[in-house]
Amino acid sequence: MGRYVYSAVDEHGQVMDVLVSRRRDIAAARRFFAAALDAHGEPGEVVTDRAGALANAIVELKPDAVHNTAQHANNRIECDHGSLKARLRPMRGMKTNQTASVIIRGRAFIQNIRRGHYELGTGSRHDQLRVAAAFDELATTL
Numbered sequence: 001m002g003r004y005v006y007s008a009v010d011e012h013g014q015v016m017d018v019l020v021s022r023r024r025d026i027a028a029a030r031r032f033f034a035a036a037l038d039a040h041g042e043p044g045e046v047v048t049d050r051a052g053a054l055a056n057a058i059v060e061l062k063p064d065a066v067h068n069t070a071q072h073a074n075n076r077i078e079c080d081h082g083s084l085k086a087r088l089r090p091m092r093g094m095k096t097n098q099t100a101s102v103i104i105r106g107r108a109f110i111q112n113i114r115r116g117h118y119e120l121g122t123g124s125r126h127d128q129l130r131v132a133a134a135f136d137e138l139a140t141t142l
Contacts, residue, residue, distance in 0.1 A: 005084065
């Protein structure tokens with residue numbers, strides 16, 4: 001059974017929030033946008049594909065936001081989802097939404113570290129302690 005991944009990415013490429021859903025409907029879009037707005041505040045612009053459920057949820061939850069559905073505007077998200085699909089394909093997907101959510105959130109966290117959005121364990125002088133601090137922070141994030 002397919003799963004849909006909703007991702008909130010800021011203008012710097014940092015993955016802010018992720019939701020995994022079995023359906024791509026207005027209830028899932030509403031749940032994702034409500035959680036993203038609560039956690040990260042209100043954006044000035046929302047970039048999505050042309051899915052009707054997304055547009056309806058944006059109008060409902062944030063009517064004054066600029067909704068950009070230009071053809072290439074969401075390339076950053078689509079590129080990320082493409083690499084995610086390539087990674088999950090050999091694993092033959094995930095059995096549950098919870099498993100998929102944990103894997104995808106952990107992957108987003110590691111990507112944010114690789115892209116320089118976080119500096120973990122910088123207070124530690126030894127490399128092993130820095131790695132331990134990074135894993136502690138990862139565990140609290142998930």
